[in-house]
Structure formats: structure tokens, C-alpha cells
Amino acid sequence: MDTRHMQYFLALAETLHFGRAAARMNMSQPPFSRQIAAIEKSLGVKLFERNSRNVALTPAGKHFLEDCRRVLAGFEAACRDVRLVASGMKGELRLAFMMHAAHGVVPSLVRRYAKSRPDIRLILEERIPTDIDEQLIEGRLDAAVTFGLVHAPHLRTALLARDRLQLIAPAGHPLARRDRVGPRDLQGERLIAAPASVAPTLRSAIGIYCATGGTVPDFVFEPRLQHTIIRLVAEGLGIGLIPQSLCTDLGDGIISRPLEDAPEFDVVLCAPVAAKNPAVSHLFEVAQGRE
Amino acid sequence: MDTRHMQYFLALAETLHFGRAAARMNMSQPPFSRQIAAIEKSLGVKLFERNSRNVALTPAGKHFLEDCRRVLAGFEAACRDVRLVASGMKGELRLAFMMHAAHGVVPSLVRRYAKSRPDIRLILEERIPTDIDEQLIEGRLDAAVTFGLVHAPHLRTALLARDRLQLIAPAGHPLARRDRVGPRDLQGERLIAAPASVAPTLRSAIGIYCATGGTVPDFVFEPRLQHTIIRLVAEGLGIGLIPQSLCTDLGDGIISRPLEDAPEFDVVLCAPVAAKNPAVSHLFEVAQGRE
DNA sequence: CCATTCAATACCCTCAAAGTACCAATCGAT
């Protein structure tokens, strides 16, 4: 038994006529009759009551007819769907993003993608930047929204937005009264920033920025989440340099100020150049506004 | 593509090793490799990333794997179920019964049958006796509970119960006071009975019973339903001779009395001797208490 | 650098299944 035999059975069950059923299967009647007999023999079940004038389904045949229709429909759907998956029209896409991207570009990107690829199930996962790199290589992620990396030959990237560092400080802090703040002004301040192991791009940008003013940064806390930095600054435990995109709705007791010559960095969509998931390429098209 | 190809795919997707997958399919590795290549070609989709050391599923392959499991499970279930239907363990059974049988033997018969054949869907239909005969022959019914027929060579029967006619009369009727009633006592009474076209067995039993006393019956109403007879008798419009099994809970204003030498008749399970539905034979076993 | 492992290729062979021809049974019309 296989699906071809089921199709033979289906043809006969629907026409109840060996000659016409054989014609529908593009074959002559004798081999068709033999196939029907072979099906009944292999199942050990009589599916048709027949004589030289009439063909009728047995009760078992009636039941089998319904099952065959279901099975064949599932079979054809599977063969059709695998092509859709291969062409990127259907399937899954695992997209990670670092937390601050969630406030900016990710929602719109996801909305536009889901609209043009409704049969792709988007699996969104929040990750810290270092995990993202690692998991992209391992193939546990298909794509990610993260900081632009200087050297990433194995990654394809598309610029989504540019962001820059901005100062946040407790409301009563001396720097909070200044219009602009430069690297020199950070000397002696208690800094709060994520550790290099979590956010290397931000951390090194802060380090380099301080160095341009000859300042040696004094990191007093190193939380993993940018939101934690904001909370600690609001409590008066220090100041922070965080992406501008996170400076909306900071809450009471905390202010933000632009930095002179603020370090900028790219927020990019990236995926392995040899992405196996065909759904990825269309994500890049959406990211680059080509759809 | 057919189910065998899906099984090849499944074997490789689960082992990720051509040699072992081929062994699982009881064949050697080279033709197995060719089959996998043929599957990919016919679908137009790469299902595996492979080199001489590693085999891995593509995203399309992963999706196809799940679909194949579903399809193959359905396929095997269909082949298994058709055998169950043919053996009478699964499927449908259309059982008709005349109305008064519903009060007696049908509920217990159905309960016992459903217990030992839980996968048979019982389709119960109430019919008047003449319709039952007709539809049994046409094959629109598999079996029926009805009166025992004197000549029915095309029907297989099993005795379920014996019933007898009993008199019902309005509470104030002269016959209501008598302990026993014979055929002679019916002379001149207004009789209510179903017409011969609806219940030939009952009707002819009444006729013969009257004849044994030399009585000419006077049928004043001929409703189709035994319950209607009871209602009309309760209204004082006449007397009736109905199956004893219907004489429980007659309600106020109506009494029943046994008849002398009451006509008896069999209540039987019957089905065409050449029953196509294999679920029928076990119904007879249940009816005859052999289960 | 060699041995080993594993998938792919080359070539052959077999049998499942299709085709052709014919037969048997049934029904309707003459």
C-alpha cells in the first residue's frame, strides 16, 4: 500500500466503474483491476462488492474512502508546504534583539514582515549582545537586531538606525544643570554601565569617549540590563551613558543631557551570510525598505 | 513521491546517517542515497545539508519531517482501521426499532453492544414495522428490532422477547371491571388499532383473535402510533388491544386487562442474511446472550 | 601521510506494474 494505491482506490470509489476509474488514472482497465485486487489482498479486506454489471462500496470501503481522502489531502499539503518553506513563504524565523532595540526599530520591522509573510511564525527572543553573536553562529538564531560590528565577515548586515550615547544623571546632580557635557566633565564621576562581557560595543564606546578627555572612568556598578542602570541612576547612585533611544520616559528624579561629540553606533539587522533559513532574505528586504 | 519515499526520508531525518538509515529500510546505502536524491529532485527542495562527514536537516527538511510523521501516522491508521471496520470492531451500525421495543429490549441490547464494541457508532432510528422490512432490503438499515415474521427467508432473526396483546379500556368501561376478557366479549365494541399498512402483525393478530370468538371487529380509528391509541382510549373513544409491554404507566382514566388465550408474538432482532456490515454478527451474539 | 569513514557514482539486474489480447458474465433488444 502507498498513496498511489489510495488514489486508485479513490478513483474507483468515486466513479464506481473500472473503465472510467482507470481512464482517470491514465491507464488501461486490466492493470487497474489488478491493482484494486492487490489492494484488497494486501489489506485483507474486501472494499468493493462487484459483479460484471455493478460496483459498490462495502461498509469497510466507505470508511476507507473517508480516511483516504484525509490522508491524501495531508500528503499533498505536506509536499506543497515543503516547497513554500523552501521558498521562504512559510515556516519559522527565530529573531533575537537586544533589549533597547525593542523600543525602536524591532516593532515596526516585525509588523511589516508579518504582513507580507503571514505564514512565517516569528519567534522573537530578547538576548544580550554577546549571546546573539554566539547563537547566530551556532545556528540557534536565524537573525538578530544588534549593534553594528566592526569586523564580521561571516555576517550579512543591514543598517536599521543610528543611535548615540547620552548622559543620564539624578535630577539634583551638578551635570544635570549643564546644557552640554564633554568627556572631561566625567572625571571623578561614579559611572554605572553594563560590563564588557554583556555589551562590549557600549562599554568600549564609553571607555574610548572618556579617554578622549583624558578621563579614567570609575565604574561603581555593572548591571547587565540598561533598565537597571536607569533605576540605579534615579536612586542617586551614579551617572550613566546609555543609548539615546532609551531616554524617553525616564521617570521622575532623573534627567538626560546630550554629549559633546557623542559616540555613535549602528543598530543593524544581521544574519549569517550562509543563512540556511530562506525566510531570512526577505527580512533583509523589509529592513532595507525594499518592500 | 509516495509513502515509501516518506519513510526513507524519515529514516534519514531520524538517524542523520545514510548507512544506518538504509539498514533500517533493509537496503544497501547506494540505492538509498539515490532515493533521497530523487525525493529532493521531485520536490525541488533540498531537505538535507550534507557532505561526506555530516548530514543535517535544512529548515524545509525540519518542517517536512513533522508533516511526514503526521501523514504516515494517518496513513497507517487508515490501513489499520479498515481492517477493524471489516472485522466489525469499528464503524457504524444502523439499527432501527419499532416504537414499543424502545420500552423493552432495545435499551439493554444497545447498552451491552456499545460496551463490547465501543468503536462502533450506533445509529438508532425509530421506524414503523413496514418501513423496517423495506429499508432492511434496500440496505439503508443494518438491523432492526421488530416483530417476528412468519416467512422471511432473506432475514436472519434472533428472539429477543415474547409479547402478548392486552386489553386497554377507559376506566368506566364495563370490560374494565372483568378479571378476564375473551374474544367473544369484543363483539360490538369500538376498536382502535393501527392499520395493517403500518403494523401488519398486530393488526392481523387482532383480526384472528376476534375471529376465534366469531366477533367481527369494528375499527373506529386507525392511528399510526400505539401511543395515540392509548390517548384515544383514555379519552373514552373506544378500546384497544396493544402489546403488554406498553401497558406500564398508562396514566389515569385507563385500565388494562389480560386477554384469555392472548395472541402472542415474537420481538426479534433481524438483519439480512447477506448482511454486508460485519458489525451485525456481533449484535446477534449480544442478542442471544453469548456475550 | 595513511587509514578510515561516509556519501556519491557506475553499472547491472530483477520484478512490480503497465500494456495488449482475450475471456466470461450479464443485460437489453430483436
Added chain:
DNA sequence: ATCGATTGGTACTTTGAGGGTATTGAATGG
């Protein structure tokens, strides 16, 4: 009753899908 038309079954031939064996080529580890 008989003949022809229709329909399913059987006998025999043929073909190609798919299996087997031997071998190659690429990758890995000692």
C-alpha cells in the same frame, strides 16, 4: 432464445523504477 454491447477478470509480454555490488572521492584523525 439469441446476438451484441458492456464490463470486469485472466494470460502473457514488456518496460522501467528501484534494488544490489563494486568503486570513487572527500573529509577526518592518528
